[in-house]
Amino acid sequence: MKHVIISGCTRGIGAACVKKFLDAGYRVTGMGRSAKSDFESVNFNYVSGDLSSSADRQKLVESAIKKFGQIDILVNVAGVAPLERRDLLEMTEESYDRVMDINTKGTLFLTQAVAREMINNPEEKGIRGYICNISSLSAYTSSTSRGEYCISKAGVSMVTKLFADRLAEYGIPVNEVRPGIINTDMTSKVKEKYDNLIGGGLLPISRWGEPEDIADAVFALTTGALPYVTGQSLDVDGGFHMRRL
Numbered sequence: 575m576k577h578v579i580i581s582g583c584t585r586g587i588g589a590a591c592v593k594k595f596l597d598a599g600y601r602v603t604g605m606g607r608s609a610k611s612d613f614e615s616v617n618f619n620y621v622s623g624d625l626s627s628s629a630d631r632q633k634l635v636e637s638a639i640k641k642f643g644q645i646d647i648l649v650n651v652a653g654v655a656p657l658e659r660r661d662l663l664e665m666t667e668e669s670y671d672r673v674m675d676i677n678t679k680g681t682l683f684l685t686q687a688v689a690r691e692m693i694n695n696p697e698e699k700g701i702r703g704y705i706c707n708i709s710s711l712s713a714y715t716s717s718t719s720r721g722e723y724c725i726s727k728a729g730v731s732m733v734t735k736l737f738a739d740r741l742a743e744y745g746i747p748v749n750e751v752r753p754g755i756i757n758t759d760m761t762s763k764v765k766e767k768y769d770n771l772i773g774g775g776l777l778p779i780s781r782w783g784e785p786e787d788i789a790d791a792v793f794a795l796t797t798g799a800l801p802y803v804t805g806q807s808l809d810v811d812g813g814f815h816m817r818r819l
């Protein structure tokens with residue numbers, strides 16, 4: 575049985591990823607800040623912790639290996655929006671540090687910690703493991719009321735490229751899914767705004783994305799269907815990324 579680590583597993587996109595992998599017969603170690611997770615399965619191991627904490631990232635990796643052994647897949651989902659949307663001219667250093675510490679630094683150093691283990695995995699058809707990051711359309715789209723989030727996700731896109739480059743020689747493809755507008759707690763505060771934009775024709779596929787849309791893409795990129803793809807970003811966004819006239 576293959577073993578996958580999923581950060582940010584308690585809600586939204588991360589929870590959909592956990593379900594997808596458990597249903598397909600994988601073992602999952604998941605992390606969130608909540609004390610408990612709703613998943614109950616002999617194949618699921620939950621670690622409560624904060625991705626921005628070095629000690630908690632170490633605890634996650636140690637618990638994963640102790641419980642289920644070799645880590646075959648890493649899915650970096652955990653991420654936060656700013657606590658308060660503020661214009662770029664009013665953005666605070668506290669908010670910048672919080673968002674960058676979780677979204678970018680946390681993702682970078684969890685990837686580093688897991689990669690150090692993965693490179694020692696035995697090779698199977700040239701592959702030692704898969705890594706997939708969840709960035710965002712915000713990696714390339716300006717939203718001046720949450721600049722720190724955009725910067726953090728642009729950073730995640732470079733984390734994808736750097737590790738794709740560094741780990742290719744070990745047989746570890748590293749790719750990224752860029753969600754569009756997905757129906758989760760993160761977007762619930764701005765639901766009306768996005769309802770109106772989608773109703774007004776923002777997206778070629780004119781509906782909200784669901785967490786399962788993202789989990790399906792993550793699964794395809796990390797389970798052997800696409801072993802010659804690395805450093806790639808897959809827009810799962812109903813076509814938002816296209817320029818249209």
Ligand SMILES: NC(=O)c1ccc[n+]([C@@H]2O[C@H](COP(=O)([O-])OP(=O)(O)OC[C@H]3O[C@@H](n4cnc5c(N)ncnc54)[C@H](OP(=O)(O)O)[C@@H]3O)[C@@H](O)[C@H]2O)c1
Pocket residue numbers: 581582583584585586587588605606607608609623624625626651652653654655676708709710711752753754755756757758759760761
């Ligand atoms: N929803 C969208 O439209 C959208 C679009 C583009 C990209 N994304 C990205 O997709 C990812 C998931 O978003 P979502 O919409 O599913 O968000 P969500 O519903 O708010 O869930 C976020 C998840 O991340 C966990 N988390 C947050 N901060 C953490 C931390 N410091 N340490 C460990 N876990 C932490 C949360 O766990 P706890 O609840 O236990 O704290 C929760 O499981 C994020 O990286 C987000 O930026 C989302």
